[in-house]
Amino acid sequence: DTGVSQDPRHKITKRGQNVTFRCDPISEHNRLYWYRQTLGQGPEFLTYFQNEAQLEKSRLLSDRFSAERPKGSFSTLEIQRTEQGDSAMYLCAGGSPWGYTFGSGTRLTVV
Amino acid sequence: AQTVTQSQPEMSVQEAETVTLSCTYDTSESDYYLFWYKQPPSRQMILVIRQEAYKQQNATENRFSVNFQKAAKSFSLKISDSQLGDAAMYFCAYRTSNRDDKIIFGKGTRLHILP
Numbered sequence: 489d490t491g492v493s494q495d496p497r498h499k500i501t502k503r504g505q506n507v508t509f510r511c512d513p514i515s516e517h518n519r520l521y522w523y524r525q526t527l528g529q530g531p532e533f534l535t536y537f538q539n540e541a542q543l544e545k546s547r548l549l550s551d552r553f554s555a556e557r558p559k560g561s562f563s564t565l566e567i568q569r570t571e572q573g574d575s576a577m578y579l580c581a582g583g584s585p586w587g588y589t590f591g592s593g594t595r596l597t598v599v
Numbered sequence: 600a601q602t603v604t605q606s607q608p609e610m611s612v613q614e615a616e617t618v619t620l621s622c623t624y625d626t627s628e629s630d631y632y633l634f635w636y637k638q639p640p641s642r643q644m645i646l647v648i649r650q651e652a653y654k655q656q657n658a659t660e661n662r663f664s665v666n667f668q669k670a671a672k673s674f675s676l677k678i679s680d681s682q683l684g685d686a687a688m689y690f691c692a693y694r695t696s697n698r699d700d701k702i703i704f705g706k707g708t709r710l711h712i713l714p
Contacts, residue, residue: 529706536701
């Protein structure tokens, strides 16, 4: 248990549906990062928060994606009108001065 | 923009032998951090080793060590006495000296350990 929890672990959804993922970092993580990882690839940066402020968003984060961290603790990532190309592992990480602590990820399959 | 390149998609090594995974990166910064992360099958990613660019001494963590060549922008990982539990995807990664900045990952090298 690294202290970063992600829920759910797996999600299967039909194309066009909306999905929401949750990430709970440990209290020391004032920075929180979201990444997407497709099969056989390295994680690709999506967005990050410093406390409740969303400070950077990747161009990968289309307008169907939205992320929040309302109280600077847990974060949610929502994908609206899912497409098959959204199928991936979505990783959350808490930032420390020396690197990241990753959660186990949420594997999304869009059918 | 910074990039990280891992040119070996897959590698295999006999148990108890030594293997070296390659990584090159591109940056115009003089101070930065480099990492190697391990992702076992269906398990979460964990940090193996990190290197601060301003340090000339190569980082070592037990059986894991790096060969950091700053001028060549090369950062290889050596695993000694390979064990079955070392089988995983290994990602080389870069971050600027700004600790708030995002980490940029390479595409990974899948390491197989042969019994």
